[in-house]
Amino acid sequence: MKIGIMQxxxxxxxxxxxxxxxxxxFVFFDTPQYINHGWVNRNRVLxxxxxxxxxxxxxxxxxxxxxxxxxxxxxxxxWREKIYGQLTVYKRRxxxxxxxxxxxxxxxxxxxxxxxxxxxIETIKSVCRYLEVETVFxxxxxxxxxxxxxSQADEWALEITNAIGGNIYVNLPGxxxxxxxxxxIKQNIELQFLQSKLPPYxxxxxxxxxxxxxxxxxxxxxKKEISDMLNAFVIF
Numbered sequence: 001m002k003i004g005i006m007q008x009x010x011x012x013x014x015x016x017x018x019x020x021x022x023x024x025x026f027v028f029f030d031t032p033q034y035i036n037h038g039w040v041n042r043n044r045v046l047x048x049x050x051x052x053x054x055x056x057x058x059x060x061x062x063x064x065x066x067x068x069x070x071x072x073x074x075x076x077x078x079w080r081e082k083i084y085g086q087l088t089v090y091k092r093r094x095x096x097x098x099x100x101x102x103x104x105x106x107x108x109x110x111x112x113x114x115x116x117x118x119x120x121i122e123t124i125k126s127v128c129r130y131l132e133v134e135t136v137f138x139x140x141x142x143x144x145x146x147x148x149x150x151s152q153a154d155e156w157a158l159e160i161t162n163a164i165g166g167n168i169y170v171n172l173p174g175x176x177x178x179x180x181x182x183x184x185i186k187q188n189i190e191l192q193f194l195q196s197k198l199p200p201y202x203x204x205x206x207x208x209x210x211x212x213x214x215x216x217x218x219x220x221x222x223k224k225e226i227s228d229m230l231n232a233f234v235i236f
Contacts, residue, residue, distance in 0.1 A: 002192075003166035005029050005140075005157050007068060008120035009039040010057060011127070011213040015172055015196035018230045020128060022194055023170050025136045027143070027160060028124075030069040030117045034059075040068055041116055043213035048089050050205035052212060055083045059116060069141050071116040080108050087215070093204040094219035103130055104215070127214055131226055138164070154179045161189055170194055170235075197232040201225070 004023035008030055009016065020026050034040060042056040058074040073079075084104070090097045107126045112118040117139075125137060145163040150156055157179075161169045168190045171179065176193055184191040200208040201221050209216075217226055 001025060001166045002168040002170055003027065003157075003161045003164065004170050005160055006172070007032060007040060008117050008124065009043070010041055010116075010120050011043045011055075011123060011215050012039060013043070013211050014198060014214055014217055014226075014229060015194070015233070016124075017127065017131070017133060017214060018196045018233050019170060019172060019194050020124075020135055021133045021230050022233070022235075023135060025138065025164065025166065027138045027140055027164075028117075028121050029140050029156070029160075030121075031067050031141050033064075034062070034066050034068045034071050040071070040120065043215075044211070045087065045213050045216050046089055046093075046203065046205065046209060047086075050207070050209070052209050053086070055086055055213070055215075057116060057119065060114075067141075069115075069117045073112070073114045073116050073119065075114060083108070090219045096219055096222065100215065100218045103218075127218075130218070131223055131230070133230070152180070155183065158183055158187060158189065162187060168192060172196075192235050195234050195236065197234070199229050199232050201229070 002023040003025050004019045005027040006016065006029060008028045041059055042054045044052040045055055047053040058077045058079050060072045060074050062071065087101065107123050121139060147159045147163055150159060157169050167188065169184065170192045173193050173195045179191060181191050198210050203209060203220055
């Protein structure tokens, strides 16, 4: 059984969803420390001038070592309307603008009790349903699993994979240097990395801005096209 484990990001890029589609079971790792200016509360979309900019969910002030699952969304800012306003740049360019905005309203307008993790997890699951991507999801903080003591950061994935009966752990390529393969070999777990090819698609801006949020892909591509893109990867 192939296992994927990632922090719950805000409308992540296509490679994140390729990983979800490839694995049999996907765990939202919501207990690590929240990092400012990361991908947990923001992502990139197109701006009017054809470059990229951030859509952001503002969060309440917190101490440095707070876990992702404990981050609260700010109550003092109408961030949803700002995001919808930022996305109007797609209105005249993107053939699926109306469909995507309607979809976003069904997800973002829900009450998540100001929990950023709950918002991200539900939006990722909703994107998967929209794209007809099926896998089994778990939230680490809600799982009743026995994890051995972890001494190094790369052992979390090893211990979680072991605990839920996986024999293959799959990560995105940014973690290649982070993992000690020997640890996984000793535990009879195959360590794989999924490199998405991130195929270009027409954004109607005169060039291609790669690695943007899945929202950008959904704006310009139909479900069949996106499904093909999600399958465009190599495993090493």
